[in-house]
Amino acid sequence: xxxxxxxxxxxxxxxxxxxxxxxxxxxxxxxxxxxxxxxxxxxxxxxxxxxxxxxxxxxxxxxxxxxxxxxxxxxxxxxxxxxxxxxxxxxxxxxxxxxxxxxxxxxxxxxxxxxxxxxxxxxxxxxxxxxxxxxxxxxxxxxxxxxxxxxxxxxxxxxxxxxxxxxxxxxxxxxxxxxxxxxxxxxxxxxxxxxxxxxxxxxxxxxxxxxxxxxxxxxxxxxxxxxxxxxxxxx
Numbered sequence: 001x002x003x004x005x006x007x008x009x010x011x012x013x014x015x016x017x018x019x020x021x022x023x024x025x026x027x028x029x030x031x032x033x034x035x036x037x038x039x040x041x042x043x044x045x046x047x048x049x050x051x052x053x054x055x056x057x058x059x060x061x062x063x064x065x066x067x068x069x070x071x072x073x074x075x076x077x078x079x080x081x082x083x084x085x086x087x088x089x090x091x092x093x094x095x096x097x098x099x100x101x102x103x104x105x106x107x108x109x110x111x112x113x114x115x116x117x118x119x120x121x122x123x124x125x126x127x128x129x130x131x132x133x134x135x136x137x138x139x140x141x142x143x144x145x146x147x148x149x150x151x152x153x154x155x156x157x158x159x160x161x162x163x164x165x166x167x168x169x170x171x172x173x174x175x176x177x178x179x180x181x182x183x184x185x186x187x188x189x190x191x192x193x194x195x196x197x198x199x200x201x202x203x204x205x206x207x208x209x210x211x212x213x214x215x216x217x218x219x220x221x222x223x224x225x226x227x228x229x230x231x232x233x234x235x
Contacts (some may be wrong), residue, residue, distance in 0.1 A: 002100055004037060004058070004059075004063050004101060005064065006061040007058050007061055008055075008058055008059075008063040008064045009064070009079040011051060011054045011055050011060050011069070012060070012064070012067060012069055012072060012144050013056055014047065015047070015051045015055075015069060015073055015076060016072060016076065016166060017047060017075035017090075018047045018048060018077075018079070018080055018156075019075070021040050021041075021043050021044045021047065021074070021075050021080065022044060022080045022083070022084050023041035024039075024040045025037045025041055025080070025084045025088075025089060026046070026084060028223075029084070029087055029088050029090070029091050029092075032083055032091075034088060034092050034200060034201065035197065035200025035201050036142065036200075037084070037086050037088055037201060038088075038140060038143075039197050040044055040084075041080060041084060041085065041136045042193070042194065043141075044076075044080035044084075044136075045080070045136065048066055048076070048077060048080070049173060051073065052073070052173065053173065055069055062176035066130075068187070071103075076117050077116070077130055077133075078112065078113070078116055079135075080136065081112075081131045081133050081136050082108060082109060082112040082113075082133055082135050083095050083138075084136070085111070085135040085136040085138070085193065086105045086109060086135060086137040086139070088106075088109055088143075089105060089137055089139045089142065089156070090102070091153070092143060093136070094139065094142050094143060094149075094152050095149060095152055095153055095156070096149050098151070100181050101213070104153050104154075104157065107156060107157055107160040108133075108135055108156055108159070108163075110160075111160040111161075111163040111164065112133040112163060114137070114163065114164070115129075115130050115132075115133055115163040115164075116133070117132070118130070122171065123168065125168060126171045126174035126175045126176065127168035127170065127171055127175055127222075127225075127226075128168065128169040128171055129166050129167075129168060129171075130162065130163045130164060130165060130166060130167065131159050131162035131163045131165075131167075131169065131203075132169050132171075133163065135150050135159075138155060138156070138159060139207060139214065140193070140197075142155065142197075143203070143210070144196055144203040144204075144205065144207075145205055145208050146205060147193065167222065167223065167226045168220060168222065168225065168226045169222040169226075170182060170222050170225070172218075175225075177221075177229065178221060179224050180223075181220075182217075184215055184223070185214050186214060188214070189211055189213070189214035192207060192211040193211060195207065196208060196211065
């Protein structure tokens with residue numbers, strides 16, 4: 001096996017390690033260590049944010065054409081961005097207990113299952129189609145802001161519906177529109193989120209409110225681009 005092939009397999013292993021991180025996050029949830037669970041979710045987000053760049057730089061698709069890294073990435077992402085945060089929302093009492101809570105949690109699980117299987121879940125011009133299943137971020141804010149059950153239920157159901165609405169959302173690492181601004185604001189936001197996670201089990205509500213600047217920017221910019229810039233398919 002050549003050095004290039006070893007490196008390519010290493011990238012796939014790096015992506016797959018996100019599944020192990022999801023398991024560690026679930027273990028933390030079942031122990032009631034929600035701060036540790038969010039920390040593991042942060043690690044998973046870092047892996048997901050960097051593995052694509054590594055894959056492109058090392059020409060993984062070209063070197064290992066028989067292995068579908070995109071499918072592996074989707075499996076791991078569904079675990080970390082959908083299953084883990086919804087399990088946390090249920091066990092951390094962010095949604096009502098019992099059957100009602102299970103039904104509420106089922107809505108994002110089913111909607112995101114649909115969203116991940118759309119042929120244009122990621123468009124040729126590098127956007128997400130429909131709400132891109134950032135349930136880890138949604139649940140983090142529901143926890144940090146200590147919002148009531150009715151608000152949490154409404155938020156989860158609203159974004160579940162938004163999965164089916166074909167609005168294009170920024171793909172932060174690849175969308176060319178306002179990429180530099182998005183990177184700068186995203187890095188600043190990531191620092192605030194890390195500080196927030198380190199404050200568990202009692203994260204600062206004020207800091208959480210301040211850090212909402214980036215989700216607000218992300219949604220506003222996504223809607224602006226969708227409604228004001230036509231799609232530009234790539235060859």
